[in-house]
Amino acid sequence: MNNYKFNYDTPCHSDNDWSDSSGGSKYSDSESSVPEWDSDVGDDGELFFIKTKSIICDNEYTTPLLENCETFKLRNNFKRSSIRRSTKGRIFRALRVNKKKNTNTDITKKNSTEKTKSGMQHSEEDNNLFVIIMVSRNMIFTSEKNCPIEKLFGLSLETHPDGRSLIISDFLIESRALYTPKVEKGYYLHKINDIEVNSGNINIVLDRVKEDHNNLKLTFKIPAEEFHINKERLLTSKNGIEHSLTMFLKESMCSILYICSNDTEYNSIDDKGVLYCYPRPFSQNFLYNTRGIYITLNHLAPKALGTSAPVTSTVLYKNVLLNVSYTIHYGNLLLIAFPNKQVDLFATNKICASIVRILELLHGSINNCFTKPNNVDKLDKLFSLIFVTLLVKDDTGFKCDGAVTYFEDLLAAHAVTLPLEVRVQVDDAITELEAADYREWIDDVEKFQRIYTVIGCCLYYTGHILSSHLQNEDLKEVNAYLRITGILGLSVTKELEKLVIWKEVFIYEHRNRMKNDGNDYRIPDGRWFLLVVGRGHFILATLMEAGGCTEEAIGVTPPSPFYVEECESCLDLLYEVGLDKYLATWFSSNTMPQVETAPENLSKAGRKVKDANSMKSDTILRTSTLRLPKFNSDMKKRHSSSEQINMGSSSATENVNPFGSHHSLYNQWYGTQKQYRHSSLDISYSEDSNSLKSNSEVSDDRVQGRRADRERNRLDSSGSDSDWERQDGSKASSSFDVTDIRKSLLSEIDHITTHRITAGDDNVLFHFIQLESTTGVLIAPVKNIESQANNVLYSHIIKTFRSACQRIHDLLQHSIRFKINQAPSNPLNKILIAVKEFGILFQVPQNLNQSTKRSSEPMQFWAVGRVFSEPEPRELYVCYHESIPQDLTEIAYLLSYLE
Amino acid sequence: MSVIVIAVASESGVPIFTRKRGCGDNVQFSTVASLHGINMFSKCHNLSIIDTQVDNGTILWKEYCKSVTLIGMATGGLECDLELLLSCVHDVMIFYIGKKELESMKNIEQIKRDIRQCYPILDYLLESLDPNIGINIHPTIALDVIQSILCPQAQQLQQVLDNYAENVTGRWACLTIHGNLVATSSDFHELDPREARLLLLLAASQDGAPLRDTPVYLPHMSPNATFRAVTCKLLADVFILVICGATPALTEIDEIVLRCWEGHAQAIKEAKLTYPRNFPMSISFETCILGILVVNISKRRCVYSRHLIVSSQKTRSMSGSHRTDILRTFYVTAARYLVSELKVVDGANKDLWADNVNETYWNSEYHKCHAQRSGNILCCVLYTATIPVHTMRFITSRIIQDLNTSKEVFW
Structure with a gap:
């Protein structure tokens, strides 16, 4: 237990632990201490290292902001211990042996398995998910390994990748007749005599069962819907893809196929030019089987029909609607298919464009990626990751029945409006990394050639981009990579202890070098690497250049510990100024601009409805929040402050697990809580800042991390008289400066004001998205605004808004395309190119409107999108209450002040 | 812009007819065969191809009565409901030669000959999709009303x-x-x-x-x-x-x-x-209205007019067919969301959108469109660009009110 405790300590403590461990491995003495990720570096020099602080699984929805809350801690500790125990079980060794033995699964059964699985998917009833088998006590099966499970049940089991569940790996010959019609390999052993079993308690249960002389009742769980995917494991695994995952992907009908249409080149291959196909085997891949359709269409459309090449096809296969997207690369065809339920046509288009971007980024060109020798395993891994990210919701690990990716994520990197001071802090930290000022590490700067030039970074916090110093195209590609492989998703749902990714990439400029050869400026003939470092909820992606003014990278290039530490220290700096805590508060503050998350409080006239009851509770809560900071411990304060913002302070004790009831609209306390939130916002903020201040005071005297070391060094070396030195010293932040900055940050929170961008007395804005497609960044409220709101009505509005945005976006593209390209090769609809604004008025269905019984009037809200073409195309989507007419130009104007 | 409809006998693959409106070359026999072949091949693999999107266009396959496959193609940014068009085309075929004949496909040559008499109607249908390509004197707005x-x-x-x-x-x-x-x-x-x-x-x-x-x-x-x-x-x-x-x-x-x-x-x-005002004189319209389309949803009837103001002076506003085209495009791409009853198939967002959309509007540089639904009446209005959105809403709802209360309106 103790081993794990420090992970859940206050952030200050873990900060210390962390910086201590990393501080030991400086560049100067890097040979003495090997970084912990060193053993994970692959043969090709690439690295994928992830260490998360906590394992959060199961169904609770968790917001990162609340990970310090005590109930949360308890739950996690419990999980961990149970897993830990599982590794010590007596049974474990036997299971491992079995696993090895049973790798060759029999194929004849697979078809029937698939059938039942797909059959089961449609049945929602619980009782269909379980199969009960009675085993006679008199039967004793012969087991070679003397394993109690085999003896009693005639079954071999193995542990599921999640470390808990037990899966049937094989049947003994004598027992096969008993199980086979009903139970298949791959089913979970769920209960023995109605006691739930897992790898942790199976021995205890077996001991108890042995003494019991009644017949045994085994309950098996059908894994169809229960397939649990551990993305973290998937991200880091170096081995081939697990069979169960391949089966899962095969069932989900995600598929990818790359066909070389140049017959002469690859005709020797049996598969008629198919260079890559996933999931395999070929014969079971529907894209492979029906590739004739797509090849024919691809030939036919431009040549015989005079249209462009096909973009997407919609097909129906096994009663599942699938979208197949085409990407043509020098006559070769890349086909990607997704099920329409999870990835609709709109998303298919966007995601396939992202996939192409990623492939080009990682391999230089699509063709390279599929023709490079020994690349299949890597591609398999990449595509399985992508498919899993698209099909599986991050926080549950189960297959999702609807779209997983939101409209915002499909379009661009999600940014939020931040106060200027914070942006300065973030940019300062990144710029220092980019500046590559290593004087304090090396005595003789002039003689030392650097290994890499940092050509740009971007920083994410819980999946929101805070700052990007990358070129637009690079940002789009890096963002696509981080998003679609689920790395960003991981940083949202889990707190990372350490994440290091190192990959060689082919940047956009390099790939397109040939095309703009006439330019004065040319990038050097070098190599580029993407270094992603993560900590907590931060992800820092850095593009590095080798060659040119830096040393040339030759051969296999593993990550340099020095640069990894540089990036880590950049994140350190952010922790030092308390940005993590600040952002957690900021992201839950909903101030800039404020969105109305309690739509039922708006009356027909757009006025907030306030009855006497809620006003009363308001005042009570207000006094309690004011009292809190004085009496409680530091930790408690932090905890409560985040609690307040999310659900109100009093609920912290009453409601142990607020995430369980996702939509508590019908709860009694709900309405009052909401009222409180809006009216006493400023007060809760001043309280917040107090707690933050006290936190920072504690850490004030502790100077941490490499950055601090550096500052100390700098102060020590200030004896040197060089003008240059002095000037630099005053510019760069010394340790004294740091506290100053911290203070300025805090004072910023003190007088925080809520901003509104809609007209009218009360806020009628529900949501907004501002997209700049050229830069690849969009501004919208924080991702978890819905869970913050915790409101059925609000969720409905947002869901409707997102689906409306898709259509509006599609329509506005006509105008954007026309503006960019005045005479496109394919004629555009000349009416649609003129449309600048598209609005749709929705009505909330009656069943959702029950809470507002006092007004029989149906609630209506607008979803409006507008394109501003000057200077760069910019799209603004706004969702607001119908009561007050809004001008989108005005909203865009007000929003631009907040940026 | 062009639209092509091809009919092929499903089993034999014999082309029955090809009708085309708009620019571009005619479809060759081999192309028809390939398009049909795609559909046949997919059927062999228990897969049915529904449609294919190209840049600014769509290709749609649809089999009727297990005997006729209709292939529709709209390109060049033509906004239309291809699925609706194909089902109308199929209706026309039945209208002339009967369902039994069409299902049995016994004498394809005879059918091919018989079906020639539908050509005028088919061409009329295709022309109605784009008021600019046809020389049609009676422009049609919608296929389904x-x-x-x-x-x-x-x-x-x-x-x-x-x-x-x-x-x-x-x-x-x-x-x-x-x-x-x-x-x-x-x-x-x-x-x-x-x-x-x-x-x-x-x-x-x-x-x-x-x-x-x-x-x-x-x-x-x-x-x-x-x-x-x-x-x-x-x-x-x-x-x-x-x-x-x-x-x-x-x-x-x-x-x-x-x-x-x-x-x-x-x-x-x-x-x-x-005619051509198409509305009783007792119903008056504001001068800012350039065109109007009123749909009676339950009766599937619509009234379209672009001659609302009886004025002597020639206004230098947009041409009549352009107005028709705008309102038609607006109706097809936006206003039909308001009428879930008219959908041929249920879209992906059916549950979310059905009956929950009340109004929609477009602002463009040269004009504005607004559609509002009130009960059984859908009213799409084309306004001049200077009208603010809330005024549009006000005017449209007053028109609906006028239509509902007028004693001279008989649907």
């Missing part, structure tokens, strides 16, 4: 039509002016709206003939037994249509027409004056 004229005489004319239908032993009769439905017999609503639309198209395609009867199958009511559709020209651009049995003979009908309609020439002439 019957274009009509609202006039105060409709009630009086209905009685005459009832009388006329009785005399020719038919049930369903209607009167059209310039291809727009003006009045119907009281049982006319029994016909499926799409059948009624086909009748109107029939009249429009038989230009000039004063009296003619055509054997027709009604795709929904009697796809296997023929009726007799009698079209009779009363005045210039005024037709009466009736569906009746084998008797009376055409010469008798001629006399009946004369007997029934003699006394009502004045009413018809008055009704004719409503």
